[in-house]
Amino acid sequence: MKELIIISIIFLLSLISASPLKASPFQDQFIELKYYHDRISVLNLLNGLNLSEQQMQKLLELNYDIKKFLEKFKNDPDIVSLKARYKKDLKELYEYLLNHPEQEDKRLQGKAVACNAKMKEYFKNEYQNEMEKFYNNILKKANKTLTPEQIEVVNSFKPCIVPPKDFRDPVRAGQALSDSRIKKMLENVRKIEDPRRLETVCERIANKIINITHERFYKMSADEKTNKRNEIIQTLKQANALSDTDYELKEDEIIQRLTPDTAKLYKMRKKAQKDILERDPKSLDVDLTSPVRKFLLDPPVVIPILEKRLTIERQGGLR
Amino acid sequence: MDPEYCHTEGMPIFSRRECLRLMCRTGAGLAATQVALKALDWFIPSAQARPLSKSLHQAMFFKKMSRQRVQCELCPRTMIISAGKSCFCRTRKNVKGTLYALGFDKPCVVNFEPIERGPLYHFYPGNKTMSLGAAGCNLNCLYCQNYELAQRSPEEVKTIDLEPAAAIRKGGIKSVTITYTDPACQPEYVIEIAKTAKKYNLPVILCTAGYINFKPLEHIISFVDAFAVTLKAITDEMYLKLTGVHLEPVLRTIKHIKKSGKWLEIVTLVVPGYNDDRKGIQTAATWIRDNVGKDTPWHLSRFTPHYKLTKLPPTPRKTLEEARKEGLKAGLDYVYITNLAPHRGNHTYCPNCQKKIVERLGFKTKKINMNGGDCKFCGKKIPGKWS
Numbered sequence: 001m002k003e004l005i006i007i008s009i010i011f012l013l014s015l016i017s018a019s020p021l022k023a024s025p026f027q028d029q030f031i032e033l034k035y036y037h038d039r040i041s042v043l044n045l046l047n048g049l050n051l052s053e054q055q056m057q058k059l060l061e062l063n064y065d066i067k068k069f070l071e072k073f074k075n076d077p078d079i080v081s082l083k084a085r086y087k088k089d090l091k092e093l094y095e096y097l098l099n100h101p102e103q104e105d106k107r108l109q110g111k112a113v114a115c116n117a118k119m120k121e122y123f124k125n126e127y128q129n130e131m132e133k134f135y136n137n138i139l140k141k142a143n144k145t146l147t148p149e150q151i152e153v154v155n156s157f158k159p160c161i162v163p164p165k166d167f168r169d170p171v172r173a174g175q176a177l178s179d180s181r182i183k184k185m186l187e188n189v190r191k192i193e194d195p196r197r198l199e200t201v202c203e204r205i206a207n208k209i210i211n212i213t214h215e216r217f218y219k220m221s222a223d224e225k226t227n228k229r230n231e232i233i234q235t236l237k238q239a240n241a242l243s244d245t246d247y248e249l250k251e252d253e254i255i256q257r258l259t260p261d262t263a264k265l266y267k268m269r270k271k272a273q274k275d276i277l278e279r280d281p282k283s284l285d286v287d288l289t290s291p292v293r294k295f296l297l298d299p300p301v302v303i304p305i306l307e308k309r310l311t312i313e314r315q316g317g318l319r
Numbered sequence: 320m321d322p323e324y325c326h327t328e329g330m331p332i333f334s335r336r337e338c339l340r341l342m343c344r345t346g347a348g349l350a351a352t353q354v355a356l357k358a359l360d361w362f363i364p365s366a367q368a369r370p371l372s373k374s375l376h377q378a379m380f381f382k383k384m385s386r387q388r389v390q391c392e393l394c395p396r397t398m399i400i401s402a403g404k405s406c407f408c409r410t411r412k413n414v415k416g417t418l419y420a421l422g423f424d425k426p427c428v429v430n431f432e433p434i435e436r437g438p439l440y441h442f443y444p445g446n447k448t449m450s451l452g453a454a455g456c457n458l459n460c461l462y463c464q465n466y467e468l469a470q471r472s473p474e475e476v477k478t479i480d481l482e483p484a485a486a487i488r489k490g491g492i493k494s495v496t497i498t499y500t501d502p503a504c505q506p507e508y509v510i511e512i513a514k515t516a517k518k519y520n521l522p523v524i525l526c527t528a529g530y531i532n533f534k535p536l537e538h539i540i541s542f543v544d545a546f547a548v549t550l551k552a553i554t555d556e557m558y559l560k561l562t563g564v565h566l567e568p569v570l571r572t573i574k575h576i577k578k579s580g581k582w583l584e585i586v587t588l589v590v591p592g593y594n595d596d597r598k599g600i601q602t603a604a605t606w607i608r609d610n611v612g613k614d615t616p617w618h619l620s621r622f623t624p625h626y627k628l629t630k631l632p633p634t635p636r637k638t639l640e641e642a643r644k645e646g647l648k649a650g651l652d653y654v655y656i657t658n659l660a661p662h663r664g665n666h667t668y669c670p671n672c673q674k675k676i677v678e679r680l681g682f683k684t685k686k687i688n689m690n691g692g693d694c695k696f697c698g699k700k701i702p703g704k705w706s
Contacts, residue, residue, distance in 0.1 A: 050636055050662050149661035149680040170681060172658045173438040173586070173620055174526055176428045176452060176465040176499035244480040248429045249489050316635020318597040318642060 038301050041159040045295055046309065048157075048167035049150050053310065058145040059296055060306040062138050067299040069134055073127060082122060086115040135293070142292050154291045182255055189236050190247065198240055206232040209258060217260040218268060232258060376423035378411050379506050380535045387416035393506065393535050394457045395568045408504040409472035410455035420507045422453030422473040426481050428499055431490055435682040437498065437526050437547040438618045438657045440667060441703025442582050444677055445684035448524065449492045451481065452499030453508060458528050459563045460551065462590060466626040469500040483515045494544075498526035506539050513542035522704075526586075529572035530564050536572055545582035545704070547618075548573050552587075552594040553603040561593055570606070577611040582704060584616040586657075589634050589642055591622065600642045604649035613650050614702040619643055621658035639664065657682075672697035 051059070073079065089112040096105050143151060162168070171178070185205065192198045206229045213228070214220050220228065235257045239247060247254075296302060382390045387402040391411055398406050400413040410422045430436075434448040454476045456469035463469050468476055487495070495516040502509050502525050513523045522544035529548040531539075550569060552558045558566040576583045585607060589595050607617055619642045621634045639656045643664050646654035656664030660681035667677035674696040678686040688695040692705045 050659065147661060147663065148678070149665075149685070152680060153661055169623060170658065170660060171436070172464060172623065173436055173618070173682070174464070174498055175436075176430075176468055244429075245482045245486050246489075248479065248481070249431065249486060252431070314635070314637045316591075316637035316641075318600060318638060318645070319595055 037159065037161065038298075039305065040161055042295055042298075042301055042305055044160055044163035044167060045154065045157050046305065048163060049146075049153060051150070053314075055145055056306050056310055059142065060303065060310065062142055062145075062297060063299045063302045063306070066138060066297060067303065070299075076126075078122060078126075079119075082115070082119045086112070086119055089115050138297060139290060139293055142297055146292070151292065154295060157291060157295065180255075182258060183251070186236075186239050186251070186254065189240050190242075192240060198237065202233045202236040205236060213260040218265060375412075375414065375419035375421065376507055378418040378420040379538075380532070381411070381418040383416060387413070389413050389416065389418045391418060392532060393504065394531050395565070396457065397532075405472060406457075408455045408457035408501070409470075409475075410453070410504045420505065422455055422505050423508045424511065425453050425473045425478040426451040427454045427468050427473065427476045427478050428452050429479050429481055429486070431492060433682045433684070434494060434496070434524070435679065435684060437496060437524060437584070438586060438620070438655070438682070439496075439524060439526075439545060439547050439582075439584055440618070440655060440677070440679075441584065441616050441653070441701070441705075442524065442545045443493055443522070443704055443706065444687060446493035447491060448494040448496045449486055449490055450496040450498050451512075452497060452502070453478075453505055454500060455504050456501040456528075457504050457530055457564070458501065460528075461561055461593075461627045462588065462622060462624075463626045464623070465499050470626075483512055484518070487515065487519050487521065492521065494522045494524055496524040496526060498524075498547075501528050501530070503527045503529065503531040503536075503539070506535050509539055510542050517542075527572075528562070529569045529576075530562075531568070531572060533571070533575070536575060540576065540579045540581060543581060545584075546576050547584045547586055548576065549586045549588070550603060550607075553599050553606060557594055557599070561590070570610070574610055577615070583611065584618065585611070586618040586620055588620045588622050589639060590628065591631055591634055591638065595634070595638050595642070597641075597645065600645045601649060604646045604651055604654075608650050614652050616653040616655060616703075617646055617651055618655045618657045619646065619664075621656070623658070636662075667701070669694040669697060669699055669701065671699040676701065 046056075089108070093105070093108045093112050096108055146154070158164075165180070189198070189201060189205070192201060209232055210220065210225050210228055214225070235254055239250075239254050242250065378391075378393075380392045382392060384390055384399065388399055390397060390399050391406050393406075393411070394408070396407055400406055400411075400418065402413050402415055405412045405421070406418075410420060412419050412421055429449065429451045431447055432450055434443055434446045436448075436450065452465075452468065454468045454471050454473040456463070459470065483495075486492075495512060497505070497509055497512060509523075509525065516523050523542060524545045524547070525539070525543045526547040527549070528551070529546075548569070550573065551561050552566065555566045558564065558569070573583070573585065587594070587603060589600075594600075604617070607613075607615055619639050621639055622628075622631070623633045624631055636659060639659060643654045643656055652670040653667060654664070655667075656662050659665075660679075665679040665681065666675050667679075668674065669676050672694060674688065674694065676688045676694050676696070677684060678688075687705075689701065689705060690698075692703065693700055
């Protein structure tokens, strides 16, 4: 099943994107780890969504529908024979290249390319419309199953091993102190009186924030890094110098200036979608980027989890 | 050897009589010094006493007693406090026979946050409020989520040098909330803040446990526009177990606030193994319906492990859902689930047409389907202050 989905996604991606999929040298090792990572992420998301039993049941049914639909695709005799032919052509080309250094066989290359094109064409003619229609329909049903608030949570969800703080320990009514790390860090910065120490601490924090942003959020050029570093240092010094009243008033703004630029992330995502759309205007009819589809309409991951969840008796209840 | 003398080599030699005389003189000298110091203290206050009398604000609601003792009349504990000692709540201290409010103008926490964090759902939803609190509380709840502040004295915590007027002017806020610890222990500060807020035409909200005597309550009510009162259990036994105080004064407070016409919402933190019994929830719901009306919002809050109950699990969703069902079954119109989101129990539904009239994601109000204070779908008047 997993293989089947990968194939269909490869097809869709190859239709909408010119760049081939890049294989990591550690792909094999990662695939096994990814298995658990994906499942833990979905479990964290499900815990944070507070889905009712009816909602879980409905999502499970939608995943069964996807599974059934993909089975049809898997059993299509034309696809099976095209796939076998393509595999044979690729194998032939591979062996030729292996045994004939610095040579190429245009005939074999042409055969493989033609077979690839034929598969794409076949898929486009036979399945693309159907698949788009199918997924759009499923996505609509899934969006109807969830509440707008749940969709908002899914849309902002990032795969994770440890759920975000909002899921683990959400802000509570009447809670005075936040245990946010950045707030605590700012409190410590505000306590520093020695200007030299302040300078050192600001530098250290700025470097840390830039490294995290660069590694986990988006790549930054050297110029961007310098600008961001200056901005962070300036912000921290401002936080240190503000009166209590002004600091309390500006705390949220200061935190926003120190954290990765979410507007930039949003812009990057929009640009990627625009690029795809320019290449193939029809491609976004199936919203591959929809987080609801990505996290909750993925049969190999979601079906076993929801099946299990629905059999476990829910804890709690009034005594 | 002569018994009148004791002799030790290398040491001065005293007769017994001389020794007694010396002891008497020393005693008299020490006593005289003490008296002299006391007299000096009377005319020139000591270095320690000077800032106290200068920076402290005299408390309201206390009675002077003999031997510099005072009786605090703020809460039903009515504690008699000796000179130099503080009240149970740690917010009031007897300095030489006068009770002072230690937390006056000394907030230890200030946040600019949604008004819904009170929790308060029917009072100008979607607006930003300035929430502040000073250390100290007259309860000792097992699950206190702000125990670092509530279970300490204002003298022990870092305070914020807040200028309320400046914060109100610059903060873009629509109300002021006194919360986190119990503002019922700080009537002087509540009144001071309320006076400043009134200058800017801002309503004042109090989030309190309601353990307060009638007279101070009546005085505070006149300065406050809305209350979120916690009703922590519905039996005296459970109240004592969870909070260390009796239930009756809290019920009296809730009824009195309702009678005053000020806006009221009730909050119950549902703690597994303590107040999560069906009978208790049913009794609480019935009490609210019969005493303060079915249109009083009731928040059933999720407990998360804190303070002395760190070994308990958070309240399961099912428990809160069942408790909400019981509340609705008892006839209450607005029963909410708080501290658990997203959940359908976060929203406000019209009791007439059952449509969703206020959509929330946690404490964030997303959409209000109302015309003024009326349901947009059926026109039913929804109690509260809307816009």
